[in-house]
Amino acid sequence: xxxxxxKYLDAADREQQILExxxxxxxxxxxxxxxxxxxDALGVSQPLLYRYFKNRDDLLQKIYDEVYxxxxxxxxxxxxxxxxxxxxxxxxxxLRAYTAAILxxxxxxxxxxxxxxxxxxxxxxxxxxxxxxxxxxxxxxAAEAGVAVPSGPKADELVLEIVxxxxxxxxxxxxxxxxxxxxxxxxxDPIIRARVEVFVTGLAASMGNLGQFLPEVEAGQ
Amino acid sequence: xxxxxxKYLDAADREQQILExxxxxxxxxxxxxxxxxxxDALGVSQPLLYRYFKNRDDLLQKIYDEVYxxxxxxxxxxxxxxxxxxxxxxxxxxLRAYTAAILxxxxxxxxxxxxxxxxxxxxxxxxxxxxxxxxxxxxxxAAEAGVAVPSGPKADELVLEIVxxxxxxxxxxxxxxxxxxxxxxxxxDPIIRARVEVFVTGLAASMGNLGQFLPEVEAGQ
DNA sequence: GTGATAATTTATCAATTGATAATTTCCTAT
DNA sequence: ATAGGAAATTATCAATTGATAAATTATCAC
Numbered sequence: 292x293x294x295x296x297x298k299y300l301d302a303a304d305r306e307q308q309i310l311e312x313x314x315x316x317x318x319x320x321x322x323x324x325x326x327x328x329x330x331d332a333l334g335v336s337q338p339l340l341y342r343y344f345k346n347r348d349d350l351l352q353k354i355y356d357e358v359y360x361x362x363x364x365x366x367x368x369x370x371x372x373x374x375x376x377x378x379x380x381x382x383x384x385x386l387r388a389y390t391a392a393i394l395x396x397x398x399x400x401x402x403x404x405x406x407x408x409x410x411x412x413x414x415x416x417x418x419x420x421x422x423x424x425x426x427x428x429x430x431x432x433a434a435e436a437g438v439a440v441p442s443g444p445k446a447d448e449l450v451l452e453i454v455x456x457x458x459x460x461x462x463x464x465x466x467x468x469x470x471x472x473x474x475x476x477x478x479x480d481p482i483i484r485a486r487v488e489v490f491v492t493g494l495a496a497s498m499g500n501l502g503q504f505l506p507e508v509e510a511g512q
Numbered sequence: 513x514x515x516x517x518x519k520y521l522d523a524a525d526r527e528q529q530i531l532e533x534x535x536x537x538x539x540x541x542x543x544x545x546x547x548x549x550x551x552d553a554l555g556v557s558q559p560l561l562y563r564y565f566k567n568r569d570d571l572l573q574k575i576y577d578e579v580y581x582x583x584x585x586x587x588x589x590x591x592x593x594x595x596x597x598x599x600x601x602x603x604x605x606x607l608r609a610y611t612a613a614i615l616x617x618x619x620x621x622x623x624x625x626x627x628x629x630x631x632x633x634x635x636x637x638x639x640x641x642x643x644x645x646x647x648x649x650x651x652x653x654a655a656e657a658g659v660a661v662p663s664g665p666k667a668d669e670l671v672l673e674i675v676x677x678x679x680x681x682x683x684x685x686x687x688x689x690x691x692x693x694x695x696x697x698x699x700x701d702p703i704i705r706a707r708v709e710v711f712v713t714g715l716a717a718s719m720g721n722l723g724q725f726l727p728e729v730e731a732g733q
Numbered sequence: 734g735t736g737a738t739a740a741t742t743t744a745t746c747a748a749t750t751g752a753t754a755a756t757t758t759c760c761t762a763t
Numbered sequence: 764a765t766a767g768g769a770a771a772t773t774a775t776c777a778a779t780t781g782a783t784a785a786a787t788t789a790t791c792a793c
Contacts, residue, residue, distance in 0.1 A: 301740090346782075460684075482674075
């Protein structure tokens with residue numbers, strides 16, 4: 292209560308307040324905002340921003356750091372690798388956690404807007420998925436199906452693309468909701484379950500035949 | 513040749529030239545461009561833009577019209593409905609045409625950027641997919657598998673979500689390539705074939721079981 | 734309470750920006 | 764070749780914008 296009534300906040304509190312507010316603000320407005328608009332909306336003077344942030348770009352950088360950090364739970368990969376549970380169950384559990392983390396207006400809109408502006412910002416996050424999580428998902432489905440993972444560079448590529456297609460469909464729900472402003476179902480559980488079912492069933496059944504889609508030279512590997 | 517040497521273009525030609533150039537320019541730069549930057553890049557004076565476009569927003573509107581119109585081929589839905597071909601083949605043919613049309617830097621980046629700015633701009637295009645193409649894809653897979661399409665509002669929703677997940681994975685390749693600037697395979701054909709195989713196989717095999725993911729009240733329908 | 738200090742605002746600048754008006758340059762019909 | 768009109772540029776404006784400096788106000792230790 293004491294703090295809420297204060298007009299002059301501690302520097303640390305004010306900085307945090309501005310940052311939090313700016314995240315929401317930028318999520319809604321995009322990168323096309325002026326420092327005055329931001330300050331007005333927050334109810335402080337425009338030069339005050341420059342006490343806490345070197346300049347406009349510095350504020351944006353801090354926004355990205357705040358939004359992207361702390362969103363990735365390293366435990367997810369362990370969960371996906373835990374063979375005491377069926378792969379369908381693991382995927383459902385993982386995707387529940389994943390969608391809960393990223394299906395957030397600020398996360399989705401700032402992710403897309405910043406990637407449009409400068410793809411490097413989102414590179415690190417995407418690398419995590421691409422290098423670790425995707426191969427893991429594919430390998431675990433293959434293991435449970437008792438099928439060998441196709442090997443070779445073109446096969447690796449194809450495998451990654453298949454998982455990309457599956458995995459991105461969940462991020463894309465966020466795009467539909469917070470970028471396109473489409474209505475999406477409130478309860479994601481049936482969708483997660485159904486998509487996992489279709490994907491795992493389809494992949495397990497057709498994994499042995501994927502070789503036919505590869506170029507001749509590698510098809511036999 | 514004659515026209516290329518002219519300094520003063522016919523009004524219609526100049527307007528078209530500015531518009532084409534602006535599409536590339538905006539695709540790369542996003543909506544945060546100034547009329548001077550655009551004019552300088554094109555090599556004309558900044559006020560010239562105002563001879564052909566009422567104002568900055570008018571130019572943007574014309575860009576959207578030019579980019580979105582003429583991209584949707586009504587023949588695609590007919591193709592998807594043509595039962596003289598297997599549904600796998602139809603999907604492959606459709607997705608080849610679809611990806612060829614939309615996996616274009618200008619289309620993808622302007623689509624995303626404009627949706628972030630104002631979702632209404634992309635609404636009409638998305639409605640076409642959602643209302644017509646998606647139900648059609650699901651129905652045709654069900655027909656070939658000899659399974660009844662689940663019915664009821666929640667089932668309809670689930671069906672749409674399943675197809676959304678599949679279909680959007682192709683648009684999303686464009687996002688990866690032109691927004692995230694990730695490398696994606698040059699040859700999409702194996703990916704299209706593999707994803708179609710996984711999806712159709714998985715959906716045909718599990719369609720009868722989708723009811724289990726619906727809420728109790730409707731599960732029996 | 735009072736003064737020192739930190740937090741905030743007001744005042745202000747130079748550069749940028751969308752837009753308009755005045756002027757100049759090019760093209761074409763005759 | 765030239766006059767008239769269309770096309771384009773130069774000049775300019777008022778508003779906006781990121782950023783800084785000076786002045787003011789709140790808070791806290793004593």
